[in-house]
Amino acid sequence: MTATVSEEKAGSRGDLPPVPDGAVTVTLKILRFNAEVDSEPRWESFNVPALPTDRVLNLLHYVKWYVDGTLTFRRSCAHGICGSDAMQINGVNRLGCKVLVKDLMSGGGKPTTITVAPIKGLPVHKDLLVDMEPFMEAFKAVKPFLITYGNEPTRERIQSAHDRERFDDTTKCILCACCTTSCPVFWNEGSYFGPAAIVNAHRFIFDSRDEGAEERLDILNDAEGVWRCRTTFNCTDACPRGIQVTKAIQEVKRALLFRR
Amino acid sequence: MTDSAMATEQVVARGSRSNGTLYRGDPGMWSWVAHRITGVLTFFFLFAHVLDTALVRVSPNAYDQVIETYKSPIVNLLEVGLVGAVLYHALNGIRVMLVDFWAKGPKYQKPMLWTLLVVWVLVMVPGAYFMMVRTVSEMFGGS
Numbered sequence: 001m002t003a004t005v006s007e008e009k010a011g012s013r014g015d016l017p018p019v020p021d022g023a024v025t026v027t028l029k030i031l032r033f034n035a036e037v038d039s040e041p042r043w044e045s046f047n048v049p050a051l052p053t054d055r056v057l058n059l060l061h062y063v064k065w066y067v068d069g070t071l072t073f074r075r076s077c078a079h080g081i082c083g084s085d086a087m088q089i090n091g092v093n094r095l096g097c098k099v100l101v102k103d104l105m106s107g108g109g110k111p112t113t114i115t116v117a118p119i120k121g122l123p124v125h126k127d128l129l130v131d132m133e134p135f136m137e138a139f140k141a142v143k144p145f146l147i148t149y150g151n152e153p154t155r156e157r158i159q160s161a162h163d164r165e166r167f168d169d170t171t172k173c174i175l176c177a178c179c180t181t182s183c184p185v186f187w188n189e190g191s192y193f194g195p196a197a198i199v200n201a202h203r204f205i206f207d208s209r210d211e212g213a214e215e216r217l218d219i220l221n222d223a224e225g226v227w228r229c230r231t232t233f234n235c236t237d238a239c240p241r242g243i244q245v246t247k248a249i250q251e252v253k254r255a256l257l258f259r260r
Numbered sequence: 261m262t263d264s265a266m267a268t269e270q271v272v273a274r275g276s277r278s279n280g281t282l283y284r285g286d287p288g289m290w291s292w293v294a295h296r297i298t299g300v301l302t303f304f305f306l307f308a309h310v311l312d313t314a315l316v317r318v319s320p321n322a323y324d325q326v327i328e329t330y331k332s333p334i335v336n337l338l339e340v341g342l343v344g345a346v347l348y349h350a351l352n353g354i355r356v357m358l359v360d361f362w363a364k365g366p367k368y369q370k371p372m373l374w375t376l377l378v379v380w381v382l383v384m385v386p387g388a389y390f391m392m393v394r395t396v397s398e399m400f401g402g403s
Contacts, residue, residue, distance in 0.1 A: 091284035233288030247366035
C-alpha cells in the first residue's frame with residue numbers, strides 16, 4: 001500500500017523514466033482540446049527528452065505515460081501500417097509513427113520545437129482524436145469492393161501482371177486520412193469526397209476484373225466528386241505510402257472525359 | 261531537465277473544423293492560392309475596364325476625362341501589377357491544363373511551376389522597365 005498516491009498529480013503515472021544518453025530536450029507543442037473544459041483549442045507545450053532516432057509518436061507516449069495521462073490520440077500498430085496516428089506535424093500531415101525526431105531538429109544547436117495538431121477538416125473529439133466518420137462515409141460511397149455481373153467463374157479471376165500494374169499504386173492506401181485532411185477543398189467543403197475516396201475508387205475503376213467502373217464514375221461525376229479537385233498536390237505530399245494521389249484523381253477525371 | 265516538463269502556453273485558435281493552424285502545403289497549393297488571387301484581381305480590372313470603355317458610348321468627353329486620370333504614376337504601377345497578374349495566371353493556367361490533360365503532368369508539376377516562375381521573372385523584369393521608364397524619367401529625370 002502506498003500512501004503517496006494522493007500526492008501524485010491527477011492523470012500522471014509515477015516517476016519519469018531515466019533519460020537515455022544522447023537525448024536532447026525538445027519542446028513538444030500540442031494543440032489540445034477538451035470539450036468538457038475548453039471552448040476553443042489551446043496550445044500546450046511539454047519539454048520532452050528525445051533521441052534523434054525517436055519518432056514523434058514516442059514523444060507523445062512520453063507525455064501520456066509520464067506527464068499528462070489525459071493527452072488523447074490514436075495509435076495502434078505504431079509501424080506505419082494501420083494508419084491510426086495521422087496528425088499535423090510541423091504544419092504538414094504525417095503519421096506520428098513514421099516521422100523521426102532527427103528530421104525535425106533545428107540546426108546549429110538551436111532549441112527544437114515540434115508542433116503537433118489534429119488533422120484538419122474533421123470534427124475534433126479530444127486533443128488529436130478526430131471524428132473519422134465523414135471520411136469513412138465518403139470511402140464507403142465509392143463502393144470500394146469488387147463488383148461483377150454474370151455467372152461466377154469456376155476458378156480464380158485471372159489477371160495479367162500488366163493489368164495488375166495499372167492500379168498498383170492505389171492499392172497501397174491505408175485510410176489514414178492524411179491526404180483528405182490536407183486538401184484545402186475538403187477543409188472548406190466537407191461534402192467533397194476527398195482524395196482517399198477517389199484513390200480507392202481508382203483502385204477498382206482500373207481493375208480489369210471489376211465491372212462496376214461505370215457506377216463509380218457516375219458517383220464521382222457528382223458536383224462534390226473529382227471535379228472539386230484543384231490539383232494543389234497537398235495530398236500527394238502528405239501520403240505516407242507515397243501514393244501519387246493527384247495523378248490518380250487526374251486519371252479518374254480523364255476516364256470521365258474520354259472513356260465514355 | 262524534465263522535472264518542470266509542463267509549460268503551458270495559451271494561444272487561442274479559431275474555428276473547430278479548420279483548427280486555425282497554417283498548413284505548410286505543397287508548392288502546388290501556393291500556386292493555386294496565387295492563381296485565385298491573380299484571377300480575382302484580373303476580374304476586378306476587367307470589371308472596371310468594361311465600365312470605363314462603355315463610358316465612350318455615354319459621352320466621349322467624359323471618357324476622355326476618365327482616361328486622363330489614368331496618367332499618373334500610381335496607375336502606371338497598377339498597370340505593371342496587372343501585367344504581372346495576367347502573366348502569372350496565363351502561365352499557371354497552361355501548367356494546370358498540362359496537369360489535367362498530359363499523363364505526365366502530375367509528375368512534372370513542380371518543374372513546370374519553377375519554369376513558369378522563371379519565365380515570369382524573365383518577362384517581368386524588362387517588361388516593368390519599359391513600362392515604367394517614362395514615368396520614372398518624368399518624375400525624377402526632370403526632362
